[in-house]
Amino acid sequence: MHLVFATSIVSDGTPKSGYEIANAAILDALARAGCRISVMGFAWKGRAGQTTSEETLVLGELDPRTEAASGSTKLGWLAKAMTRGMTFSSAKMLLASPADVRKALGKLGPVDGVIFNSVQFAGAFRQVFADLPSIYVAHNVEYLSAQQSAAAARGFIEGFMFRREARLLRTLEAELCAQARFVYTLTEEDRQLLGVADENRSAVLPLVAHEPATFSAGPRQTSYDAALIGTWSWAPNRIGLDWFLEEVMPHLPEGFRVAVAGDAPAELAQRYQRVSFVGRVPDAVEFVRSGKVVPLISRAGTGVQLKTIETFELGLPSVATKSALRGISYKPQNCIVADDPRAFAAALLRAAEDPTDLDGRRFHEAQRKALDTAILDGLDEAGFNRRDAAA
Structure with a gap:
């Protein structure tokens, strides 16, 4: 079973943000389930040569952080978002064109399906994958986060932008869920908010972050x-x-x-x-x-x-x-x-x-076991046959 993991940022082997750590846990679980996974997305700026897998296809280098971007870059993202009717976060992905993504997909050979990892990449390029069955990984209910950010905004323009994001994200997330054969969320509440609480439609992924350190009963050195x-x-x-x-x-x-x-x-x-x-x-x-x-x-x-x-x-x-x-x-x-x-x-x-x-080892082991079970259940419901059982 060959699946494309379509994501905004690909791993360079040293996940730093919570999003990257979650991605690593999910990809490891998919590998334990016996899937062949090709990862497609953008490398952090300056780190394209550090990707660790031959199965990773890098579309370009990107720093998606709004606060790190120059004024001209922000205006470019805004212009693309407004003219194409897409979210600001998805407009950042247009460093590559749909034709670039289609060409990259063709290089992967026969593909059985796509896993859209969150909304950013999918919002820009899902039409390229229209003929493939999909799974959607909802890291958050993005429209709700945008609504909360709009309420906390410190100015009119910031509030307007977050309200626009919330409106577009609500539609996009509903469409991704409707089109997906299965949806993975990270909390039970998100299954309810996305309207996919049926066990045949979704499952919660209990995540792991790192292998826990060997426990020592002695005091830690603290600063x-x-x-x-x-x-x-x-x-x-x-x-x-x-x-x-x-x-x-x-x-x-x-x-x-x-x-x-x-x-x-x-x-x-x-x-x-x-x-x-x-x-x-x-x-x-x-x-x-x-x-x-x-x-x-x-x-x-x-x-x-x-x-x-x-x-x-x-x-x-x-x-x-x-x-x-x-x-x-x-x-x-x-x-x-x-x-x-x-x-x-x-x-x-x-x-x-x-x-x-x-x-913390007992907590880690329980989380990993539950994660593997949820991944396997989702692959079964989506009709993606695995080669092996999870370890």
């Missing part, structure tokens, strides 16, 4: 009281970070050491001088292990929070909002749930005073 890492350029993540900085930090004592890793805007470091903004870090696992406790601060978005899964796999103590636990069926004992800012701060203080690590 901070709390360590957060994320892709803060993504609007739903930024909503959570703003909530933490504006509403939780005032309830923490001056000496409480907080570090934030990831692509946070420069003005945040100037505004919140009590917080250490360390930018991109070479090893995300080592960074979060440098904090006594991990704040899981999601306040918006849909889909599962990969940072929550990573934290539980590592066995690290955490304080989580209810939103950060969406799609997670098991909460370890060293995770405290709090949505009120004052209660969240108090929980962080308690956890940092006496941090207790747990063995």
Whole structure:
């Protein structure tokens, strides 16, 4: 069974964002199911030569982050989106043309179907794959995330753009679900929101992030009281970070050491001088292990929070909002749930005073087993025969 995994960003072997980590977990599960997978999409700018698989077909190099783009690039994306009636996120994919994608597809030889990985690539090029049966992987309910971002927008133009995205995404997601033989989501709630809750139509993929580290009962060497890492350029993540900085930090004592890793805007470091903004870090696992406790601060978005899964796999103590636990069926004992800012701060203080690590291997193994089962069920329902059973 030969399937094309059509995605916006292809892996270079070192997944950095939650989206890339989720993709790696899904692709590994498909491989364990006995599928031959050809990955098609764009490489991160400057990393095209670092793709690790002969089965990966790179259409070009792209940095899809809006905040990293020049003014002229943003205007080009906007012009394409407006003139072609597509979302801003899909317009970024038009670095290649449909003819380029069709030519690339022809190089792969006989193909039995396509897996559309989220909406961005599909929104630009799904007509190229119109003759192939499809599976759709919904990482989030994108239209709802866009609606939430519109509500939190800091200006009229930003609000207008997010409202436009939400309207177009709602139609696009409905069409992708209707056309797909099967839909994978990352939470049960997303199955309901997308209208595919029937077991013959969809399944939830419980994700894994990393192989958990060997558990050690001894104390960790820490540099901070709390360590957060994320892709803060993504609007739903930024909503959570703003909530933490504006509403939780005032309830923490001056000496409480907080570090934030990831692509946070420069003005945040100037505004919140009590917080250490360390930018991109070479090893995300080592960074979060440098904090006594991990704040899981999601306040918006849909889909599962990969940072929550990573934290539980590592066995690290955490304080989580209810939103950060969406799609997670098991909460370890060293995770405290709090949505009120004052209660969240108090929980962080308690956890940092006496941090207790747990063995995350059982959580990881249960997630992986459930992931393999869900992948196999979806392939069966879609009519894609596998060569082997999952390991």
